[in-house]
Amino acid sequence: MEKQPKELSLKRSLSSNQMQMIALGGTIGVGLFMGSTATIKWTGPSVLLAYAFAGLILYLVMRALGEMIYINPTTGSFADYATNYIHPLAGFLTMWSNIFQYIVVGISEVLAVSQYMNYWWPHLPGWIASSVALFTLLAANLLSTRAYGTIEFYFALIKVVTIILMIIVGLFVIFLGFGNNWVPLGLSNLWAHHGFFTGGFMGFIFSLSIIVGSYQGIEILGITAGEAAKPQEAIINSVKSIVWRILLFYIGAIFVIVTIFPWDQLASVGSPFVETFSNVGITGAAGIINFVVLTAAMSGANSGIYSSSRMLFKLSSEGKAAKIFKKLSRRQVPSISILAISAGIFIGIILNTVLSMFTTVGANIFVLVYSSSVLPGMVPWFVILLSELIFRRSNQELLTTHPFKMPLYPLSNYFALVSLLAIVVFMFINPDTRISVSIGLLFLLLLTAIFLYQQKKQTTI
Numbered sequence: 001m002e003k004q005p006k007e008l009s010l011k012r013s014l015s016s017n018q019m020q021m022i023a024l025g026g027t028i029g030v031g032l033f034m035g036s037t038a039t040i041k042w043t044g045p046s047v048l049l050a051y052a053f054a055g056l057i058l059y060l061v062m063r064a065l066g067e068m069i070y071i072n073p074t075t076g077s078f079a080d081y082a083t084n085y086i087h088p089l090a091g092f093l094t095m096w097s098n099i100f101q102y103i104v105v106g107i108s109e110v111l112a113v114s115q116y117m118n119y120w121w122p123h124l125p126g127w128i129a130s131s132v133a134l135f136t137l138l139a140a141n142l143l144s145t146r147a148y149g150t151i152e153f154y155f156a157l158i159k160v161v162t163i164i165l166m167i168i169v170g171l172f173v174i175f176l177g178f179g180n181n182w183v184p185l186g187l188s189n190l191w192a193h194h195g196f197f198t199g200g201f202m203g204f205i206f207s208l209s210i211i212v213g214s215y216q217g218i219e220i221l222g223i224t225a226g227e228a229a230k231p232q233e234a235i236i237n238s239v240k241s242i243v244w245r246i247l248l249f250y251i252g253a254i255f256v257i258v259t260i261f262p263w264d265q266l267a268s269v270g271s272p273f274v275e276t277f278s279n280v281g282i283t284g285a286a287g288i289i290n291f292v293v294l295t296a297a298m299s300g301a302n303s304g305i306y307s308s309s310r311m312l313f314k315l316s317s318e319g320k321a322a323k324i325f326k327k328l329s330r331r332q333v334p335s336i337s338i339l340a341i342s343a344g345i346f347i348g349i350i351l352n353t354v355l356s357m358f359t360t361v362g363a364n365i366f367v368l369v370y371s372s373s374v375l376p377g378m379v380p381w382f383v384i385l386l387s388e389l390i391f392r393r394s395n396q397e398l399l400t401t402h403p404f405k406m407p408l409y410p411l412s413n414y415f416a417l418v419s420l421l422a423i424v425v426f427m428f429i430n431p432d433t434r435i436s437v438s439i440g441l442l443f444l445l446l447l448t449a450i451f452l453y454q455q456k457k458q459t460t461i
Contacts, residue, residue, distance in 0.1 A: 039214070040266055042207035044198030045190045045258045048251060053419075054211045055247040058218060060406075060416040061381045064388035066239035067406050070232050071398055078380050079314065081387035085394070092320065092451045093444060094383050097376035098311045100443060101216070102304035103341060104373040107348030109301035110134050116294040119287070127353045134349065137302050138342045141309065144331045148306055155299035162292045163249045166276055170256030179280030185260060193262045202426075209374065209427045209437075212420075216377040217303060218246065236404050301345070309337040320454075375427070375440030381420060385413045 040047050068081055079098070083091030113133040114126035121129075140151045172178035174185050190196060197204060257272040260279075266272060273292075277285035313334035316325035329335040389410055392399065399405060406412060427437040 039207050039210045040254070040258060040263050042199050042210070043203040044194065044196065044263045046197045046199075046204055047207055047211075047258065048255055050204055050207045050211055051251050051254060052247070054208055054215055055243065055251070057212070057381075057416045057419050058215050058246070059243045060412045061384050062218060062239045062243055063404075063406050064413065065384045066235055066404050067399075067402065068384075068388060068391050069235045070402065070404050071395065078384050078387070079311065081391065082383035085387040085390040086383060089448065089451050090383050090386075093447055094379050095311045095315050095320075096447050097379040097444070099308040099315075099341070101373040101377040102308035103344045103348070105217075106301045106304035106308075106341070106345040107352070109297040109304065110345060110349060111352055112297040113294060113301075116290055116297065119290045126356075127349055130349045131346070133298060133301065134342060134345055137298065137305055138338065140302070141305050141338045141342075142329065142331075142333060142335055145333055148302070148333075152299060152302050152306070155295050155302060158292055158295045159299065160245075160249065162273070162289070163253050166273055167249075167252040167256055169280055170260055170276055173276075173280060174256070174259050187259055189259050189262050193264050198263065205423070205426045206430045206433075208423050209430065209433055212423055213374040213377065214250075215246070216374070216381075217307075218243075239404070305338060305341050305345070308341045309334055312337040312340060372436045372439035372443065374433075375424065375437050376443055378420060378424070379444070382417065385417050385420075389413050 039050070043050060065078060068078075072080070079091045079094040082094045110130040110133045111126070114124075114129035117124055117129040118126075141148050169178070173180060174187070177183040177185070199206070253273075256276065257266070260276060261272060274286050274289045277288065282288070312321060312325050315321035316323060316337070325334070325337045325340060327334070327336045388406055392406070392409060424437065427433040
């Protein structure tokens with residue numbers, strides 16, 4: 001295999017633990033801490049099954065990705081697979097969708113930081129708090145990949161420890177009556193308020209679109225592979241453990257929430273995490289959780305800058321974006337790409353500030369744009385599952401001794417693909433997600449038109 005030129009070589013300095021925490025940081029965000037009531041409202045306590053079902057899809061996607069990365073661990077690997085095994089258009093859509101998704105997510109997270117900072121400094125202008133957060137993360141990403149991995153490790157660790165504590169405290173409340181005069185709450189809240197499936201079949205399916213969106217980001221493991229110290233060993237360990245950790249944290253936390261609090265009263269509770277800790281007498285619970293969600297927002301933005309900058313670097317390296325974006329710093333990080341992504345997030349901060357000065361519609365527009373990233377965010381999942389189907393047929397000789405093959409191939413691929421397609425269809429049916437998924441579709445169509453124009457232009461030269 002031809003060795004990559006030194007100037008285009010990213011430094012392999014991420015450990016398996018850092019890769020797992022990066023994936024956790026990209027997947028477990030503020031939605032779990034502050035927005036879990038949004039998923040519960042569609043389907044009630046049966047949201048637990050919805051998280052489990054989406055988790056099964058997640059597991060199959062990651063196993064397909066792990067099988068391919070084990071043989072070819074490169075930065076932005078799933079985009080490579082899309083190009084090589086499906087079509088160059090698929091790779092193009094994957095890379096630009098990833099960049100779009102994480103810029104939008106990055107904007108939302110740094111804006112969330114300003115809201116959380118208002119808890120301690122209510123008169124601090126939001127744009128200042130957001131800008132400080134952004135420039136802090138920018139400095140960390142420019143410093144080195146190891147520095148980024150270390151910061152993301154501790155950001156994710158704070159979230160993980162908080163979730164574990166909440167699950168433990170919640171189980172004590174439910175089964176031992178801790179904080180409730182030692183009278184166990186029991187499990188009756190799971191069915192006592194209009195049943196387990198409160199939203200029926202449609203409510204259950206509608207909730208999946210939100211849940212799938214909350215799981216997006218785990219495929220960042222396919223981007224970190226190019227900077228992993230021991231990629232084959234790291235990817236096996238990461239895929240094996242990351243899915244189960246995420247399922248444990250999500251399902252465990254949601255189980256505690258819907259068991260302690262009647263699902264139809266959650267809208268008035270505020271943050272279920274704050275209430276859970278407050279009910280057992282932990283003073284300052286609101287401040288503690290506010291600090292945790294602050295780090296969760298920083299973590300989400302941190303993962304976004306890392307992921308999208310590597311994709312932009314890859315596009316430039318392949319001649320699909322300006323050459324300047326493939327420039328590496330002396331510390332072997334794609335500095336210009338990092339600056340460009342950070343500039344995109346900063347523009348979002350400015351636009352939000354300007355809109356909020358003249359109208360209250362800005363917030364609604366922002367929520368709409370954020371939701372529009374869900375469909376583009378599903379593109380990597382589709383291409384991973386499709387690519388693995390062709391990859392398996394094209395590399396049969398390499399798979400004879402492969403230690404990490406996709407289970408139940410190819411039925412598992414078809415099951416996951418059909419499930420994802422059904423979720424997209426129901427996003428168009430659901431009036432609350434119809435506009436946002438349509439914006440995401442228009443974005444993908446625009447990218448397709450740009451790709452076809454570039455192809456036509458190259459053939460006429």
